[in-house]
Amino acid sequence: MAISSASKTTIPFYRDTRILAIIAQVVFALVMMTLFWFLYTQMMRGLDRAGLLPSFNFITQPAGFPISEAAIPFDPSRTYGYAFLVGITNTLRVAFFGIILATLLGVFLGIARLSENWLLRNLATAYVEIVRNVPLLLQLFFWLTMSQSFPRVQDAVDVGGWFYLHNRGITMAWPEATASFTAWLMIWVVLGLLLGVAFYIQRQMEFKRRDRPGVALPWALLIAFGVALLGFFVQGILSQSFPLVLNVPELQRFGFTGGLTMTTNFAALLFGLVIYTAVFIGEIVRSGIQAINKGQREAARALGLTPGQTLRLVIFPQALRIMIPPLTSQYLNLTKNSSLAVAIGFPDLFAVAGTTLNQTGQAVPVIMMVMAAYLSISLLTSLFMNWYNKRIQLVER
Template sequence: MSVAPPSQQQARIPFYRDTRIIAVLLQIIFLFVVVGFIWFLYSNMMAGLRRSNLLPNYSFLSQPAGFPISESPIPYDPGRTYGYAFIIGVLNTLRVSVIGVVLATILGVIIGISRLSSNWLLRSVATGYVELVRNIPLLLQLFFWMIMSQAFPRIQDSINLGGLLYLHNRGVTLTWMREGSSFGAWLIWIGIGGLAGVILYIARRIQFVRRDRPGVALPWALLLAAGVALVGFIILRISSGTWPLALDIPELQRFSFQGGITITTNFAALIMGLVIYTAVYIGEIVRSGIQAVNKGQREAARALGLTPGQTLRLVIFPQALRIMIPPMTSQYLNLTKNSSLAVAIGFPDLFSVAGTTLNQTGQTVPVMLIVMLSYLSVSLVTSLLMNWYNKRIQLVER
């Protein structure tokens, strides 16, 4: 006996009661509301700028800037354009970010490991450092380091540290490397060494894959590249009579130092503040990452006869690194964005250059868009690199 199918009248659900249709309609309505709100804000902004005769345009980027920049990694003078000044600001921000990330990572790893030390004094000092620094605002710390840098004597009475480093109220002057007459030829040797290192690295990786065995190729490749560069360095010294690189020792003249390199107080205070502040959070990430590794890993390493140092370096830290990378990425991004506080202590980073440009041109919207896109680009590149490294070190299940 067959069962009669339900009628279409009973099977069909009215569209106003169909949850699928309602969900789509609500999303469409929400999209229209958001677009309408953005258009409302944009129309009001453009109307206000039109009344003030300040319609956005980027023609000012090709006009002479007319203002000096105290620190620049590349040549600059006030006759350069606003666009060139923005490039200087971006380079200064990148310089602070890269140096700050490297130093903060080193200090943070030391602090994180010290927090887990069995030595009571070392553990207490690290804990006190963390509790003190993270409870003081970063801007206040930058002011503190700026004031401390001004406490050094004037340049004529600089504190001499072995004739290679001088401390004074204008910054730190230290010995640096200068190019010799054979530096260009040495670059060829460096290129040959780099190529040889790449070839060795690829060959070793192929060998490991064929043998289906783990192995380390990068240290040997770097050693080969450094060895070729060192051989070229010595050969050029013997053949030309001059070193490709030589020490440029600073000498005190009447009003300033001649030779070497001078790190200004603004730059030094900014680096000190960012590194000391960010290292606290990196240290906590390192500590929690190490503690997250299974206790059985330590017991297995101890059973194999490894020392505590070997256990940390060979067993615990590589596994903790997989946990630490994602939150450390956030701290690297925070350090880059916090570098905008440099405007408070007079360092000419991107935000400082943008502020001067905005005051002179009145082009608020274009200048702010350039600043936001610059920080966004740096943050996205940093995230991309860290995510790539995080993917490289993840465990691959077979």
Template sequence: MAVVVTPWWRNRRLIPWLVQGSVGLALLVLIAFLLGNLVRNLTAAGLLLSWGWLDNPAGFDISETLLPFDAGLPYWRALLAGLVNTLRVVLAGLVGATVLGTLVGVASFSGNGLLRRLARVYVELIRNIPLLLQLLFWYFVVFLALPGGAEAIQLPGVVLAKSGLYLGNPELVNGVWQAPLRLTVEFSALLTGLVVYTAAFIAEVVRGGVASVPGGQWEAARSLGFTPAMTLRRIVLPQALRVIVPALNSQYISLAKNSSLAVACGFTDLYSVAETTLNQTGRAVEVILILLGSYLLLDLLISALMNGLNGLVQLKER
């Protein structure tokens, strides 16, 4: 009996490996070409990659940072302080945007017609205005226009003044507000802008997730005597998380990247510190690589955490 030999170009197991290998080889060649071109250009300009400048004194101050810093400390410490400021904004923004976006998304299903319309107006208005313009609005029109001193907006345990947001029983001492916790105007404007903007997109994610739950779930809960709030909290939202969590990943990553617009509010985040460092040292390639690597790692971390959460909320088949 004759044995039929399949030609290699018709081998369904071999062809995919050959295609993948060819594409991978082409990518390696392209990367090698780009890196070689970069090295040649830097060599011609006398700017070979060097990281020794990171130990030089920065020579500039950072107006707001959780890490102690002064002009005599090295550049790497300045970049680290900027990174901490970025993480501070991102973490607070993720929490605030999630809470506000969830509330607005749930309000879209409210029995109150006015509340539903307000939620829709908020989403459509905020999503269609560029974030940069919103940050400028919050900084220049809202926060910098606040009164100061005794005329500041005073609430129980909170004071909102032109000099910042004071929390924890603020006191006015010699015309200056003092409190255990103070958020600067720059940080407050940036955080408010990011939260309000991202929450509009998260609200649509939540609305889509809730709408994906079959209407029979609501009717069954109503027949058991559940209130709308109990139905939403105990029955609908747990099921909607399967749709909500994957979409939240993109919104969280967008918020982390949008935090680089902090320069519009005068807040010294990683991008702002890196820009000052670049202007002083002229090490454009190194600074850009640090920026790219930092934001890439931050986004990958968010993605990994959200993928883990997504695995927990998905239904497990038996």
């Protein structure tokens, strides 16, 4: 009787919501695949009629065009693939320095907006409201115009003998490797890193054994830096030349020799991205600090901590757990916004790809390469930030 009763109450498959959900998903996937295949075949037929079938053979052909600014050596006889690599390195250079500078400026802005100093708080607020309401592209044009309005090289503005502002860009003193640099790097820097890693592992094992939290990374970095700094002076005394020396630029008849020159295009792009992105990072920092319960501040005050110590030791470490996810989005936005460099003449990835597309006519392969490059950079950035976010999360016992 139990078996017959169970068989009578069985739901038919065409009325089972679980089975219907699976069938609906399969049908949707088949429709999307069919639509994609239809669009793909239509695109390939159109390209075939125009004689523009996608091909990556152009990558090994000579580029034939110059790149005004390159982080690695380049000349027109190099291949399109090498030119594409130059564009990637230029984009990475802007993104790397932009993220660091925007983070520093953003943290300052976020703290300044919460300052008890009336002037500092309102200046920070005015800066935020003005910059975030002006389009980024317009700001890039503004900084390019400002950088090109500096005097000519012969009349460059001297800032302490280490920085020179002129209409070709910014020339600054820069470290230069000497003959003893390799020995210092291979011996002392490597030794410092090994000692730092050994100290970090030993301290982490000790914390785990005692079942107590602790901080080991700052001390490990300090040990690595101390050993490298000691080796810097020891290597300098032994070889009678320090591994790194400051190459100070000197003004000659037709320009500067020595140092490092940042072109007006690169400077405008970097300044624009940093100043614009720092506004949003500052708002993230401000909201993260305000999200911490005021009881934490009262407890720190009861322990006798100063406002600076409270912010550095109590509030900011807790707020960091809130700030990391939105900070990741801003880092990705900065990297992708660097593609606006094409508007001010800086040869980033997008600009180099555009020239390649115009010369080869291979629109689909070039666009796919650009998309893959930006996607790879974004995924690596997200991977690192997600790892760090997981690293600093609170672990409930």
